[in-house]
Amino acid sequence: MGSKNISMAVIRRLPKYHRYLGDLLDKDIQRISSKELSDIIGFTASQIRQDLNNFGGFGQQGYGYNVGALHNEIGKILGLDKQYNAILIGAGNLGQAIANYSGFRKAGFEVKALFDANPRMIGLKIREFEVLDSEEIEDYVRDNDIDIAILCIPKNGAQSIVNKLVNVGIKGIWNFAPIDLEVPKDVIVENVNLTESLFTLSYLMKENEEM
Amino acid sequence: MGSKNISMAVIRRLPKYHRYLGDLLDKDIQRISSKELSDIIGFTASQIRQDLNNFGGFGQQGYGYNVGALHNEIGKILGLDKQYNAILIGAGNLGQAIANYSGFRKAGFEVKALFDANPRMIGLKIREFEVLDSEEIEDYVRDNDIDIAILCIPKNGAQSIVNKLVNVGIKGIWNFAPIDLEVPKDVIVENVNLTESLFTLSYLMKENEEM
Numbered sequence: 001m002g003s004k005n006i007s008m009a010v011i012r013r014l015p016k017y018h019r020y021l022g023d024l025l026d027k028d029i030q031r032i033s034s035k036e037l038s039d040i041i042g043f044t045a046s047q048i049r050q051d052l053n054n055f056g057g058f059g060q061q062g063y064g065y066n067v068g069a070l071h072n073e074i075g076k077i078l079g080l081d082k083q084y085n086a087i088l089i090g091a092g093n094l095g096q097a098i099a100n101y102s103g104f105r106k107a108g109f110e111v112k113a114l115f116d117a118n119p120r121m122i123g124l125k126i127r128e129f130e131v132l133d134s135e136e137i138e139d140y141v142r143d144n145d146i147d148i149a150i151l152c153i154p155k156n157g158a159q160s161i162v163n164k165l166v167n168v169g170i171k172g173i174w175n176f177a178p179i180d181l182e183v184p185k186d187v188i189v190e191n192v193n194l195t196e197s198l199f200t201l202s203y204l205m206k207e208n209e210e211m
Numbered sequence: 212m213g214s215k216n217i218s219m220a221v222i223r224r225l226p227k228y229h230r231y232l233g234d235l236l237d238k239d240i241q242r243i244s245s246k247e248l249s250d251i252i253g254f255t256a257s258q259i260r261q262d263l264n265n266f267g268g269f270g271q272q273g274y275g276y277n278v279g280a281l282h283n284e285i286g287k288i289l290g291l292d293k294q295y296n297a298i299l300i301g302a303g304n305l306g307q308a309i310a311n312y313s314g315f316r317k318a319g320f321e322v323k324a325l326f327d328a329n330p331r332m333i334g335l336k337i338r339e340f341e342v343l344d345s346e347e348i349e350d351y352v353r354d355n356d357i358d359i360a361i362l363c364i365p366k367n368g369a370q371s372i373v374n375k376l377v378n379v380g381i382k383g384i385w386n387f388a389p390i391d392l393e394v395p396k397d398v399i400v401e402n403v404n405l406t407e408s409l410f411t412l413s414y415l416m417k418e419n420e421e422m
Contacts, residue, residue, distance in 0.1 A: 011414055015407035019389065042391065078410045079417035093311060097304030103389075103406060109413075148412070172416045174409060178230065178314075180253065188419055190412035192405065195314060196226035198385060199289045201359070201401035202320075203222055205383045206290035208399055 021071035033064035090152035091116040091131045141168040148172040155179035232282035244275035301363035302327040302342045352379040359383040366390035
């Protein structure tokens with residue numbers, strides 16, 4: 001692929017390119033220069049050219065980028081040309097919000113089942129999901145070709161659930177629990193730590209006030 | 212403060228230090244070396260020393276860090292010694308999850324009111340909140356000393372709500388809408404883009420598979 005040495009900073013910008021290019025397509029804009037892309041996306045034109053060059057020369061001198069082709073290519077780079085089956089563990093408000101977000105399904109990520117350890121939750125019907133018992137996670141993953149586990153649970157107990165998930169072959173974990181999970185090298189963990197995000201906001205507000 | 216030139220990379224690590232130090236305090240551990248901190252937090256000892264030196268010399272040679280004092284200091288740097296009043300806009304599952312998360316309140320962030328534009332939501336009682344009409348946001352912010360607005364709404368309409376919030380003096384926006392908001396320089400926006408996070412996961416899983 002030649003994309004092994006791409007820095008995390010570039011990788012984290014790719015979904016943003018993808019989003020902006022999708023917005024352009026929605027507006028039926030088919031061609032765009034790095035300068036115009038820079039104006040809407042906020043990165044410099046040279047950064048944009050450099051970022052996209054990492055993945056092969058998308059732009060043509062004097063023509064700019066073909067929006068549809070670029071959107072499609074970046075989608076492929078992001079792995080969005082595949083379908084992913086996910087399970088979601090922790091059927092609280094956050095878990096329900098994520099399970100029911102149609103945008104993820106449209107992008108190829110399908111939540112197949114919702115699990116909870118709380119006996120009062122097990123068996124509840126939440127939209128199309130019946131909440132399953134967390135004890136059944138391993139069997140379910142073995143039987144249903146699951147790629148991704150989404151963790152919407154408190155930090156206590158998260159690592160032991162992850163150990164089980166890893167044992168039954170889960171390769172991707174989208175983790176909302178405020179804990180740094182330990183996993184083997186061939187398992188990817190992407191963390192969403194809302195508290196860290198909120199504390200960053202308060203830091204920046206404080207700094208701003210003092211300026 | 213002498214902390215104006217701190218890079219965002221350092222700032223984004225501070226909440227993590229704060230979390231780990233809090234965990235140590237919960238275990239009644241009062242003193243720790245940068246080496247020990249490195250083992251549990253995963254940054255190198257030299258990075259830890261360098262990061263913390265940005266904010267004044269916390270550590271003492273041969274003694275290490277006083278966990279309680281360091282936790283407290285980093286909390287102050289993050290602005291956690293203050294109370295923040297927040298409103299939350301968008302009372303769907305995600306909004307409810309965030310409004311009801313007790314950890315934010317414990318950290319000094321209190322959601323005072325929940326707003327929604329959907330007539331079917333307005334007036335609903337969600338735990339201690341009655342969902343208020345989004346039309347009342349500006350009056351409410353003016354009358355109630357609100358610091359932060361949390362946006363849990365779709366991207367359409369988000370910018371126009373933000374314009375109103377800015378007009379009535381909101382200085383911090385915690386934005387879950389998948390849109391880059393335009394705000395004046397004295398207003399801080401902290402984005403949580405779940406789709407970007409999910410796409411990063413799929414990218415890394417794909418890269419991993421190909422290695």
